[in-house]
Amino acid sequence: MKVTVCCGIVSLTPFKREVLDFEYNGFQNWMTFGIDKGIYSSYKAAKGWQFKKIKYKEYPLVLWSKLTKIDYKPNSVAPYWIRIRTKLKRGGIWVGFKTKQEMPKNGKLLDSFLTKNNKGNYELRLIFDIFTKQIHTLNILAVDIGDKRLATVCDSLGNKRFLGTEIRKIRTHYLWLRRRLGNKKLLKKLKSVGNKEKRVINQLLHRISKEIVTMALKNKCCIVLGELKGIRKKSYKKLNRIIFKIPYYKLISYIKYKAEKLGIQVYKINESMTSKTCHKCGSTKTKRPSQSLFKCSSCNIEYNADLNSAINIMNRFKDYTSSNRASAYALNSFT
Numbered sequence: 588m589k590v591t592v593c594c595g596i597v598s599l600t601p602f603k604r605e606v607l608d609f610e611y612n613g614f615q616n617w618m619t620f621g622i623d624k625g626i627y628s629s630y631k632a633a634k635g636w637q638f639k640k641i642k643y644k645e646y647p648l649v650l651w652s653k654l655t656k657i658d659y660k661p662n663s664v665a666p667y668w669i670r671i672r673t674k675l676k677r678g679g680i681w682v683g684f685k686t687k688q689e690m691p692k693n694g695k696l697l698d699s700f701l702t703k704n705n706k707g708n709y710e711l712r713l714i715f716d717i718f719t720k721q722i723h724t725l726n727i728l729a730v731d732i733g734d735k736r737l738a739t740v741c742d743s744l745g746n747k748r749f750l751g752t753e754i755r756k757i758r759t760h761y762l763w764l765r766r767r768l769g770n771k772k773l774l775k776k777l778k779s780v781g782n783k784e785k786r787v788i789n790q791l792l793h794r795i796s797k798e799i800v801t802m803a804l805k806n807k808c809c810i811v812l813g814e815l816k817g818i819r820k821k822s823y824k825k826l827n828r829i830i831f832k833i834p835y836y837k838l839i840s841y842i843k844y845k846a847e848k849l850g851i852q853v854y855k856i857n858e859s860m861t862s863k864t865c866h867k868c869g870s871t872k873t874k875r876p877s878q879s880l881f882k883c884s885s886c887n888i889e890y891n892a893d894l895n896s897a898i899n900i901m902n903r904f905k906d907y908t909s910s911n912r913a914s915a916y917a918l919n920s921f922t
């Protein structure tokens with residue numbers, strides 16, 4: 588699988604900075620206007636390159652894997668060094684960098700990127716192809732993604748967790764902040780509040796996905812996620828603005844990414860009716876007196892609604908894998 592490691596370039600000398608600027612700015616000219624200001628010829632091959640996956644304000648300079656080299660120097664001013672080819676300096680320049688995540692131990696470096704952050708400092712996005720050995724899973728961990736709690740988790744060993752309960756509080760807080768600023772027409776402030784909110788939510792999503800994956804790893808579980816359907820049809824009109832903005836797909840992709848890195852299998856399963864079916868008796872004669880409460884009219888149990896859904900997802904996966912026909916679907920790993 589592909590793993591991206593974000594790195595910050597450190598202790599850049601004025602000369603190296605100049606050399607990099609020349610290449611980077613020249614590359615912008617080349618990509619935007621097709622004007623060649625004498626940049627290193629290999630960079631020009633990036634014309635027509637798709638930058639769909641990475642959203643930057645400027646074009647990231649493509650560091651072709653064949654022309655790039657990384658060195659590890661633990662006693663130097665920077666732990667890692669990368670050779671970047673340039674026009675102004677023959678053979679390229681070596682620049683030091685620090686990683687924000689762990690460097691993969693046995694990854695193969697793929698074509699990577701040199702970018703600039705908001706402060707104008709250079710950063711690297713190193714992309715590695717790493718081989719992960721799938722772990723043998725004995726148990727199942729099911730995740731129900733919802734709007735009140737971001738993730739309700741249960742596993743076949745009987746563990747239960749409610750994660751991301753703070754999402755609504757965060758949303759409401761920022762909604763309130765934005766409204767207040769909106770009235771005063773402080774547009775610049777409004778934008779920065781929006782960015783802050785995005786960061787806070789993103790951190791939360793990372794934390795939750797990490798917790799889920801850690802839980803799965805500890806108990807040797809594969810992860811089963813419900814495929815989201817009709818989530819937007821919910822009738823909580825008042826909360827619609829909040830519900831709409833919950834990044835379900837982002838959470839799923841984080842879980843998938845972190846799990847695969849550790850060799851944990853992730854499966855998807857149709858989650859329709861999992862919120863309406865009683866996990867105990869299978870009846871669909873059920874009620875939701877409140878958003879979080881689930882009541883079964885057939886066997887009279889009262890249960891947490893999200894947990895009921897998560898257990899149903901787990902049970903459905905068990906059913907699928909025990910019958911041959913369906914296991915082909917269920918084992919079709921999440922794409």
Ligand SMILES: [Zn+2]
Pocket residue numbers: 865866867868869870883884885886887888
């Ligand atoms: Zn029941």
